[in-house]
Amino acid sequence: MTLSKELVAASTIPLVLSLLAHDDSYGYALIKRIRELSGERIAWSDGMLYPVLRRLESQGLIASYWNKAPSGRRRRYYRIETPGRQELDRLIEQWSLVSTVFTRLQKESPPCSN
């Protein structure tokens, strides 16, 4: 099973914000972490992450800074800002609402089966 394109697009921002809420990180590490956590089933195409990060930064939800990577190259790290945390709370609420409704529906009425 893999996620549909639409669901990937909708879940990218909450996932990125959640990851950054734990710890500052950089592009490649974010993608690797999602791959690991989803058991390789959420496979973002790497490139699509960057426009999302730019947008979140321009909205002030996250901020970026440069640091030296162990390899010696300079690396751009991202950290979550206060508005980002507030947005994350909002998104988590929305996702759990959908999830709750979904779960209840599954319990109350069995799926249609002819």
Added chain:
Amino acid sequence: MFELNDAVIAWRQHLASRPDINNDDLDEFEDHLREEIADLQQAGLAPEEAFLVACRRLGDADALTGAFPTSDPVQRRGLRLRWLALGAVVMMALFAFMLLASRFTMGIPNIPHVEPPVLTTTRFIHAIFQIGLLAVGTLLVWRFLAGDQAARKIQNMGAASVAGIMAAVVLGGASLVLMVSYFLGGGPAMVMSSMPGLQTAPVIMYFKFWLPVLVLLSLPVLLLSVVWLMTRKKG
């Protein structure tokens, strides 16, 4: 023989040709690509395979900049702003030339017994100085807007604030250039008193009225745009 480092450099150069990808972006993407290649090599891929897979995963320039339908509409505005700034400074350059020309047409001719013949040359030196100043200004504005942080800050402003700032920059810059070249040219004392032949109505009008008006005009515009910036809603 596949040379990994050369391949990465070529890949970077290819991306660098895009106007909407700056040096910071390139550093970030290259770091990503190299990390991914290293991981793939560790998983047992040959350098060339690892490079190709990493490139495919990272995607092309359109994916990296979000130049597809779901992308951020302000992504490319930074670039347009740079051209706008360049246009504004070119306009200032034209303005400087216009000023030079106006000195001849506004009844400020070379009067042989008052002005030394070298003055025409001096005027051209002033014009060249002004153009040089404007060129430096353009470079600074260009570099400033190319900076990622600054570009993003400007991208977040409303179009009206940007227009206000541009107007302030053009008017303020023009009056600054005017004042500098005016005082380098000997100042009001020299123009107004040591050249009795120049005490014509248009000259007096020019130095006593139009010059202060221009300077005074730029101040409220500057003030307005600052107020605009301070009170704007974050969007």
